[in-house]
Amino acid sequence: MATTSPGMLRRLQDWLPRLVLAPSFALVLIFVYGFIVWTAVLSMSTSRILPVYKWAGFDAYERLFAQPNWWMALKNLAIFGSLYIIICIALGLLLAILLDQRIRIEGVLRPIYLYPMALSFVVTGTAWKWFLNPGMGFQNTVRGWGWEGFTFDWLVRPDMAIYTVAIAGIWQASGFVMAMFLAGLRGIDSEMLKAATVDGASTFTIYRRIVIPLLRPAFLSAVIVLAHMAIKSYDLVIALTGGGPGNATELPSTFMYSYTFTRSQMAVGSASAMIMLMGIAAIMVPYLYSELREEKR
Amino acid sequence: EESVEVLHWWTAGGEAAALNVLKEDLASKGVGWSDMPVAGGSGVQAMTALRARVTAGDPPTAVQMLGFDIRDWAEMGVLGNLDDLAAEQGWAEVIPEAIQAFSKYDDHWIAAPVNVHSTNWLWINKAALDAAGAEPPEDMDGLFAMLDAFNEQGITPLAHGGQPWQDGTLWESVVLSRGGMDFYRQAVLDADADALGGDTMRQVFDDMSKLREYFDGSFSGRDWNLASAMVIEGQAGAQQMGDWAKGEFLSADQVPGEDFVCIRFPGTQGSILFNSDQFVMFDLGDDEKRSAQLKMAAAVEDPAFQVAFNTVKGSVPARTDVPDTDFDDCGKKGMADLVEAAAGGTLAGSLAHGHGQPSAVKEAVFDVVTQHLNGQITTDEALTRLPQAVAAAQ
Amino acid sequence: MSVHDMPAGSGASWLNRVVIYGLLLIFAGMYLLPLFVMLTTSFKPLAEIRGGDILALPSEPTIQPWLRAWGSACIGVTCEGIKGYFWNSIRMVVPAVLISTALGALNGYVLTKWRFRGHRLVFGLMLFACFIPFQSVLIPMARVLGQLGLSNTTAGLVLVHVVYGIGFTTLFFRNYYEAFPTELVHSAQVDGAGFFTIFWRILLPSSAPIIVVCVIYQFTNIWNDFLFGVSFASGGGAPMTVALNNLVASSTGVKEYNVDMAAAVIAALPTLIVYVVAGRYFMRGLMAGAVKG
Amino acid sequence: MAFIEIERLERSIGALKILKGIDISLEKGGFLVLLGPSGCGKSTLLNAIAGLQPPTAGDIRIDGHSVMDLHPSKRDIAMVFQSYALYPNMTVAQNIGFPLEMAGVARAQRETDIEAVARTLQIGHLLGRRPGQLSGGQRQRVAMARALVRKPRLFLFDEPLSNLDAKLRVEVRAEIKRLHQQTGATIIYVTHDQIEAMTLATQIVVMKEGEIQQSGTPAQIYGQPANMFVADFMGSPAMNMLPGTVAPDGRGLIPEAAPDDVLPLPCPLSPGRKVVLGIRPENIGQEIGPGMFALDLPVEIVEPTGSDVFLSLRFGTALLTARLPGAARAVAGGVQRVGLDLSHAVLFDAESRQRIDG
Amino acid sequence: MAFIEIERLERSIGALKILKGIDISLEKGGFLVLLGPSGCGKSTLLNAIAGLQPPTAGDIRIDGHSVMDLHPSKRDIAMVFQSYALYPNMTVAQNIGFPLEMAGVARAQRETDIEAVARTLQIGHLLGRRPGQLSGGQRQRVAMARALVRKPRLFLFDEPLSNLDAKLRVEVRAEIKRLHQQTGATIIYVTHDQIEAMTLATQIVVMKEGEIQQSGTPAQIYGQPANMFVADFMGSPAMNMLPGTVAPDGRGLIPEAAPDDVLPLPCPLSPGRKVVLGIRPENIGQEIGPGMFALDLPVEIVEPTGSDVFLSLRFGTALLTARLPGAARAVAGGVQRVGLDLSHAVLFDAESRQRIDG
């Protein structure tokens, strides 16, 4: 009876899931983690126009942090990132709550809020640039309506331009955040809301005390998605301001791209990529850790 | 069948039509053409794509390239050698030395120059000029006077697009105007720290601040051709821009001398800041491909092509021996200026277009110039920061 | 069920409704504005664009720009519009979406129903992969593609998109299958079904909502990608976004804004249609657990 | 005038009538149990009373005043939901205190009240936990506490015990009963469990498809069911139903299943009438008292439950369920002599399915 | 040698021991019911037998052969899951046919088999529907059909009736019983419902926290519970427990609750020993037969359930639950004379909580 074949079969059955996962995992290991190591190596090399594997230690990092541009990029990311995340969440939540009020035309409105996510900034960039341009866009139009004194020239003011980037970014992502919150709202047990109503809570109180605290998972997802989009934002800036006026809208992502590919300072670009990765890891790792540990319940 | 794959960023109608001349010429010689256009701000995306291709070990046959980029790539040892063809066609005799400097590396020909653009031009709306009753200005003070006159007419005196390379183009013209060719060489080409932080440079930055006053409110981020359109339509009086701007005027059915006036940027007559588009041939290690490359290089240097291409593009031929009969007034002036400058030693590479310094330094200068122009830093800060940034980027 | 399923019990409710609808419509208008500008511009003749108000409706509407953009606009030395590139994109998007979705589904299946020691670490590593900035992998990727002989091919682009899409598709499917009753898997096992049979016969037929989310997400991301397209594809093989860029960002000549806008709208059309048509399934899929915390 | 008066209450969703004209009246301090199969509209009715789902027609009066225009929070009602509906983001104490907070009760007073109710329900030690850290029975009691703490004029309970296991259910049921008896609260209670209904109610309303089938005391519902639906629905195992024809003398029933055995009728009926005789398992037993009808029947299935033994007995073509004491010995395949206590039997008209009043 | 033999089976997750050494043996054709409170490890044990969750120690043998190395699909077991686990994307016929398909049975044969089993379970008219279009009871029968169609050597049922309402539950229970009696299948059945366990099982295993408390026939478990846990767990309402001390003569019990009433013990014990006397509600009744102990007790709560009336009687500081016939009249506040049938009482040691064998 005790032939080996059933045991072997069983063992194969046990290993099959791992075998199925293996190709994907291998791809990710090589193409993501392998490349991260590769980039790390480049960041410690003397590479300029093409990869050169000559050890230079932390020279590129020193040069990186000596760049006023890099500091500008970090500062801009702080401004842009916080505005983008906070306003997207506030707006997305507001829209989701409004849409959740048994709106008859919800089926029409939802795709309207959602569609910007479907468009790339390569596509909408020009429209936005016109729209924000004081000479041609909104300012011009409003003046045309008779408000001669109206000014909206943030796009061309170095101190304000980063806010226009935030506006366009919020336009693009807030609908998606709305969808996440709406899904969260729809998932809340209706009996709980009824209970709160019977307990005497007003609609406002129900949202403040019950609904919004219950949307915690949706908040978390939204923050993660937005944070990584903020850090990765690239075409947004390129299409809208090209990093200008001056370097007023430089972000780490544009910085990395230009140093790697147009300024022939690949080592510095790679160093900035490493710093960005560390920033992302600082956000993601605690989140992943808590998320995956919680499952043990 | 032989064929070439050409990476370039000439995607606009006129340029593409010009390239078509080359494509058909090659087709008649049995060489196929596979097009790889990558548009976008002076070839930024194209260079990214090129890096990817080269890194992948699969470079395109020929690549449009500018100035120091050619040198950088040659340094990597990935370019092919065109010495035989150059000797055969006598390139050395007909192509100005200053341009040869970029077409050759280690005394070997590695690129075939297509054209010569010069950047220190000023384009003036004729009607506005006439209304101001002024002659075309000859120096910076004359320029300011003219711009003041435009201001009084209620038009935007100087049309400008706030992009780093446009800011840089304006800046290098002012440098040339204020300091002359020697100062330009010292400050820009030699990156001399004293010159970059000195009094002449202070004057340049002051001029820049002053010019800034003549822009309209929404110059930031504007594409250069929109600025040209402002001059064409009379919304603006003048634009400082390279000779490719002429294409805009011509395609708007404007006639040089009647509707618009082209002059060297005030104070720079006799000197030229050039940039030259060249085709670089990558070393593909394959005889058949090499033969195609040579045929293409030969076709590029063919005088007929040089005329056909440059009349459309607005630039002047890279060869100085091409007849100017087919060119318009501005073109003729440009060709004459080139010959003169080449002979007189007042022909220098344009910084803003990659012929003055490697891209790292160029971008470092742009950083300072742009930030200064946009009021993010003062003139004093610019003067301290410029030498530092240039030194750091070297 | 929403909080407002309840009667307000007083007469002020219609005022509430007016305010709510008013806000929603104002926001809808703001979200639509850029699309509106693009559409109106694409129907205006050039002259009207130069002089006019960007918010104005076209006074002499023309479909010429659309025809030019689709069939005769010049990109490089060829003047055949963007239609060829449209199919390039399709050829790239379809396999990339299908493969990444299929892999994501299998991964999600294994990571929820066939857990093994270390499955959390594996998932964590795959998830983190979603967040790397793509610019930083361009050079290594180019090198690897070159060595695989996939440089400059559609297959290469498909590979790139699959690799960087796996993280997201795995996340989507894992969260969805997390809520799928494990008892069904057990039941099928007892009934004699093996690993793939269970996946194919039991899980997959119930995965429609999440497949929709996954496909929409991947489709828009891959369709809209520019960076990989411009770096790893070239010439006639370039995807739509690259062609659009070549059309729009050309450096000299007369800028035909109406043609640019028409081309941009054409380029965006597939994703727009996908969102509008499949939007409700998208929401349903999201609710089914695609974005749980 | 009754405390709660519900008149011709209707609710439709689109073309679908969910409540089809409900009339109920309940005295102050009464305990009304709503009973009926799943989907018959019990929760809908409760929600209408609470004001959570507005009725489409009819009126609801509490203490003589119509509440139709009152917002749920103004009706002074407490409700315990089937799923408890505890707020997962609040502690037990916060959950219980929430309705007080909404009513603007001062913090100190709130804390006193919470502690008092928690003591009564023996959840004082859980006040700091969150709902996720409680067992089912504990959650149940927290939901109850949240309802009790307000001392409202009316309690609504929607299947509050359905998620508990049998043992816990018995305990909590006793607790609710004690509560009702001690506080004299007015309660409306939804359940699908007959035992719960029988033991708790002062008044039972049996519903079916949005209509009231019968309303009465538990004893009435169980002993004098208005129709066959109520008779069948109440009692576990269900009542034995024997269709038959009234014998020519009007004093006997000829069962369809076994036409040879004529069962004596409790009261004379018109001969030839088609009727159904209903007799509960506990009225078929081992002892044959005076006036009972004895039968020897083959045993098909023996189901000992410990406290009782249920027998399925073959009676012609029908099966009769009989209840014997737990100690009784019976074997499948054997024959058992049983007595039918026909004085407790009920008769239904076979066509109208209504009970025939004896 | 028994058909199913489980030896010292253990399962741990991390440091947590879920099964702590389970020994079970079951004859061919037996019906074993696993009983125990929620979370005691019943499902885990069933899953271990099916091979779905491997045990960490011990052995499982079916028909003499260890199945530890066999994949679930090779064990020739059918399982009905608590939630039915019907494949939502397949029709009823496809659901039932799935195990046959997996076993490679030809299509024609499959169709015959499906029809046969569907006829038995009266679901022939549902074969074309999907699970979503079925009622709870119908789903239950489809799940059952899927298990039956394969004629496996062992059936595993995991709380298959817990989602049904009381009425349907009684019906399906009878169907399972019939099935077992007709086919002679070997069945292991998990439930938390004592009535189900008592009526279905040939053997009951009561578990608590991963350990077996008692294994025996239903009558043994109910009548001679091994310890206080089993006694308390079996029976609804629960057994009355009276702690007390054995009187100096060894023949009486002095209850703590009412030290003045000395209850006669069924058998003599050592004087002064602390014991607990357990007596079920059905053994406290109206009739006072020979050898029964009569008491007059104040009535605290009256719970009529229709078929019976349960009284809570004050006995000193304790409450005793008594079961009276449904027709009995009793009022809260009154006094009821009841007889305690102490011959059915059980005694437990107060300290070890084990039953004292009489």
Ligand SMILES: Nc1ncnc2c1ncn2[C@@H]1O[C@H](COP(=O)(O)OP(=O)(O)OP(=O)(O)O)[C@@H](O)[C@H]1O
């Ligand atoms: N929003 C709705 N749309 C359509 N039908 C509905 C809706 N809400 C409830 N129903 C229907 O109304 C009927 C009554 O529902 P209700 O919840 O009151 O039943 P119930 O008696 O509480 O049942 P249960 O015992 O299962 O809780 C059901 O048939 C249900 O399908």
Ligand SMILES: Nc1ncnc2c1ncn2[C@@H]1O[C@H](COP(=O)(O)OP(=O)(O)OP(=O)(O)O)[C@@H](O)[C@H]1O
């Ligand atoms: N993956 C797991 N990790 C940790 N503990 C677990 C896991 N699975 C089950 N348990 C624990 O094992 C114990 C037994 O679970 P099991 O499902 O066997 O209970 P059960 O007796 O079937 O209960 P129920 O009657 O509620 O179905 C429970 O206390 C449960 O919390």
Ligand SMILES: [Mg+2]
């Ligand atoms: Mg209900």
Ligand SMILES: [Mg+2]
């Ligand atoms: Mg279980």
